[in-house]
Amino acid sequence: MKYLDEYRDAATARKYAEAITRETTRPWTIMEVCGGQTHAIVRFGIDTLLPSRITLLHGPGCPVCVTPLEVLDQAVAIASRPGVIFCSFGDMLRVPGSQSDLFQVKSSGGDVRIVYSPLDALRIARENPDQEVVFLAVGFETTAPANAMAVDRAKADGITNFSVLVSHVLVPPAMEAILGSRTNRVQGFLAAGHVCTVMGYTEYEPLARKYHVPIVVTGFEPLDILQGVYLCVRQLEAGRAEVENQYARSVAREGNRPAQELIRRVFTVVPRKWRGIGEIPESGLGLAPPYAAFDAARRFQVADHHAEENPECISGLVLQGIKKPQECPAFGTKCTPMHPLGATMVSAEGACAAYYKYRRHELAGGSPAGEATGGTTP
Amino acid sequence: MIDEFALQCPIPLTDNPTIQMGHGGGGRMTRDLIEKIFLPVFGNDLLAPLHDGAILPPLAGRLAFTTDSFVVRPMFFRGGDVGSLAVNGTVNDLAMCGARPLYLSAGFVLEEGLPIKDLWRVVRTMGAAAVAAEVRIVTGDTKVVDKGHGDGIFINTAGVGVIETPLTIGPRSVRPGDVILLNGDIGRHGIAVMAEREGLQFESDIVSDCAPLSAPVRALLDGRIEVHCLRDLTRGGLTAALVEIGESAGLPIRVEEESVPVQDEVRGACEILGLEPFSVANEGRFVAFVPGSQAEAAGRLLGPEAAVIGTVGSAGASPPMVEVRTALGTTRLLDLPSGEQLPRIC
Numbered sequence: 001m002k003y004l005d006e007y008r009d010a011a012t013a014r015k016y017a018e019a020i021t022r023e024t025t026r027p028w029t030i031m032e033v034c035g036g037q038t039h040a041i042v043r044f045g046i047d048t049l050l051p052s053r054i055t056l057l058h059g060p061g062c063p064v065c066v067t068p069l070e071v072l073d074q075a076v077a078i079a080s081r082p083g084v085i086f087c088s089f090g091d092m093l094r095v096p097g098s099q100s101d102l103f104q105v106k107s108s109g110g111d112v113r114i115v116y117s118p119l120d121a122l123r124i125a126r127e128n129p130d131q132e133v134v135f136l137a138v139g140f141e142t143t144a145p146a147n148a149m150a151v152d153r154a155k156a157d158g159i160t161n162f163s164v165l166v167s168h169v170l171v172p173p174a175m176e177a178i179l180g181s182r183t184n185r186v187q188g189f190l191a192a193g194h195v196c197t198v199m200g201y202t203e204y205e206p207l208a209r210k211y212h213v214p215i216v217v218t219g220f221e222p223l224d225i226l227q228g229v230y231l232c233v234r235q236l237e238a239g240r241a242e243v244e245n246q247y248a249r250s251v252a253r254e255g256n257r258p259a260q261e262l263i264r265r266v267f268t269v270v271p272r273k274w275r276g277i278g279e280i281p282e283s284g285l286g287l288a289p290p291y292a293a294f295d296a297a298r299r300f301q302v303a304d305h306h307a308e309e310n311p312e313c314i315s316g317l318v319l320q321g322i323k324k325p326q327e328c329p330a331f332g333t334k335c336t337p338m339h340p341l342g343a344t345m346v347s348a349e350g351a352c353a354a355y356y357k358y359r360r361h362e363l364a365g366g367s368p369a370g371e372a373t374g375g376t377t378p
Numbered sequence: 379m380i381d382e383f384a385l386q387c388p389i390p391l392t393d394n395p396t397i398q399m400g401h402g403g404g405g406r407m408t409r410d411l412i413e414k415i416f417l418p419v420f421g422n423d424l425l426a427p428l429h430d431g432a433i434l435p436p437l438a439g440r441l442a443f444t445t446d447s448f449v450v451r452p453m454f455f456r457g458g459d460v461g462s463l464a465v466n467g468t469v470n471d472l473a474m475c476g477a478r479p480l481y482l483s484a485g486f487v488l489e490e491g492l493p494i495k496d497l498w499r500v501v502r503t504m505g506a507a508a509v510a511a512e513v514r515i516v517t518g519d520t521k522v523v524d525k526g527h528g529d530g531i532f533i534n535t536a537g538v539g540v541i542e543t544p545l546t547i548g549p550r551s552v553r554p555g556d557v558i559l560l561n562g563d564i565g566r567h568g569i570a571v572m573a574e575r576e577g578l579q580f581e582s583d584i585v586s587d588c589a590p591l592s593a594p595v596r597a598l599l600d601g602r603i604e605v606h607c608l609r610d611l612t613r614g615g616l617t618a619a620l621v622e623i624g625e626s627a628g629l630p631i632r633v634e635e636e637s638v639p640v641q642d643e644v645r646g647a648c649e650i651l652g653l654e655p656f657s658v659a660n661e662g663r664f665v666a667f668v669p670g671s672q673a674e675a676a677g678r679l680l681g682p683e684a685a686v687i688g689t690v691g692s693a694g695a696s697p698p699m700v701e702v703r704t705a706l707g708t709t710r711l712l713d714l715p716s717g718e719q720l721p722r723i724c
Contacts, residue, residue, distance in 0.1 A: 004649065013706045045708025222706055358710040 007221030016226035017049040027053040034192035035062030035349025042354040044222045057321030063139040064091045064347035068273040069307040071167040072097035078300045079105045087121035088136040090114040098307040118150035125162035134296045137164040142194045145259035148266035163296035173283035179211040188232040190218040193247035200255025204243045212241040219247040276316030313342035325352040397492040402522030419505035424516040432516035437540045442477035445536035456570045457586030461500035464533040465507035473595040474608040476547035477539030484518040489528030511590035549626030551606040556690040557673035559666045562683040563639035568658035569647045589662030601679045607667040611660040617712045620700045631700045633688035657715045
């Protein structure tokens with residue numbers, strides 16, 4: 001496949017791995033921000049190609065994982081109502097709320113539908129004027145433009161039976177929260193290529209300066225990630241802390257301006273609670289006042305719902321890079337993809353699910369490859 | 379097709395162009411359906427008496443017996459429909475036991491309001507599939523459920539086949555050193571069906587791989603290959619087949635990712651949908667576990683599209699899991715998919 005196969009070439013991957021090994025003189029801890037990168041790293045075993053002195057930590061960039069329990073409970077409450085068609089990306093259906101999940105709502109008779117685009121939900125609203133159609137608008141800056149467009153179009157076309165349950169999150173405040181934490185171990189970042197495709201990377205430049213941390217905007221294929229690590233290690237070894245763009249085939253410094261303009265028109269920056277991490281100031285997007293009528297939480301009066309996390313789940317520590325999935329006592333025993341205690345075990349991009357899916361053999365001590373997962377325990 | 383249908387289905391049925399509750403009532407309308415739709419297509423001497431059951435001649439050898447239900451949505455897709463699945467699915471399950479499939483039953487659950495032309499189309503595909511697989515549909519049943527209580531057509535088929543080989547074919551016969559052969563490229567059926575699903579429609583030329591597997595299995599057995607295990611790669615795809623066989627056999631399996639044929643279009647669709655080709659359903663693909671010394675001969679018998687994709691390791695050396703060696707030379711684990719494959723969100 002053009003544009004994929006050339007980024008999965010084994011010989012080039014080896015060359016990059018060797019180059020990284022040559023550059024590395026000290027241990028370094030690098031965090032890949034995006035869950036898509038985590039998935040690729042574990043699926044392709046990219047970390048096992050790296051020298052053991054490089055530790056990759058998996059960041060908070062899985063939208064499914066960081067959507068707070070309250071929002072899932074709100075989704076379940078809304079989807080359970082008669083007269084509601086509840087639309088969501090597929091990943092969100094199996095994420096456990098405090099009592100139930102959307103699959104259970106569906107099996108109990110709720111009209112829950114998987115869509116691939118918020119515009120599909122808008123179409124469903126047009127086709128079902130007697131029903132309330134609600135879209136679960138989650139994700140980072142990547143999904144925000146399409147969600148903004150759906151709301152903007154609903155407003156322009158006077159579609160009043162459409163609303164969105166919004167739990168958008170923003171990457172830079174989460175990175176700053178990690179860097180500002182006393183327990184931070186991260187020395188360099190691979191920033192999320194798709195988020196930067198939308199937003200550009202100017203907002204990362206102050207972060208790199210303030211915390212003296214290299215940030216490499218990185219893609220999602222094996223060679224992208226290896227090249228991102230290479231650029232990051234070179235900066236670390238040289239004592240540099242700059243924003244570099246590995247993913248130039250998709251990312252421009254200024255990003256996609258029309259998409260940003262749409263986000264700014266429809267959304268406003270709000271404090272947002274991150275599942276497993278807690279509230280981070282100015283880290284989310286909510287509907288801007290002119291679009292408040294499309295807020296499902298308000299329309300269905302579920303806004304002041306509160307919920308407690310399962311105390312056994314350490315997903316917050318995993319999402320901040322403080323612990324690895326296998327350090328959780330419940331990993332693979334009480335907590336599995338079929339019976340997840342927390343969202344990191346549900347999403348394909350969740351670190352726990354990725355480890356469960358691809359790495360259990362090493363964790364069971366069955367393979368000598370364990371060494372290569374490189375400094376997983378502090 | 380409508381013209382052909384009109385030819386064979388005169389006035390009583392064309393008066394009612396859709397299935398009504400009465401078609402399942404056991405009376406004249408049911409009789410009409412049998413005589414005008416089912417018999418002309420399935421007709422054979424064992425079915426002809428229309429008795430409560432078919433009386434089969436004595437068979438020499440052990441018998442394989444299986445059943446499967448078919449509820450695919452949408453019922454028509456590129457390369458097949460629920461009818462071809464209903465025949466090939468059961469034929470293939472029998473073939474995987476090392477049996478020569480002989481007789482099928484066909485139980486239809488029809489939803490009130492189903493266009494009779496759709497039923498006719500499905501029944502005709504079933505008839506053609508049965509001819510292709512050299513099986514006869516010898517008994518059947520039809521029920522009708524109220525509108526909204528079914529999804530067009532559900533079909534159950536059960537099948538009987540005779541095992542003419544002395545081999546015991548199954549996961550417990552798998553041995554360390556066995557080689558795993560795959561009879562062709564994977565993932566086309568699942569993607570072809572998904573491409574037609576409501577809310578997902580994407581343009582593709584991907585055609586389902588739905589096909590009977592009795593002939594390739596017979597080729598292996600007639601070619602004196604000591605087949606240890608066969609498994610068709612339906613729901614859960616190659617992943618589920620290998621994981622389940624590895625677990626039952628208590629042996630580790632190693633697969634070379636690059637040796638598994640996947641069409642470029644299928645790989646592209648999987649990338650976009652966030653799916654793994656290894657876990658996508660097939661309806662005409664199977665793996666055969668054979669002794670390493672016979673791998674080449676077995677490959678020749680399966681034809682140019684077949685590939686050796688992996689080997690079976692020794693007990694105790696590592697846990698009985700399925701490891702994939704990736705194109706990058708790294709390894710990862712194959713694990714059973716949890717529930718329905720979910721599209722990724724970003």
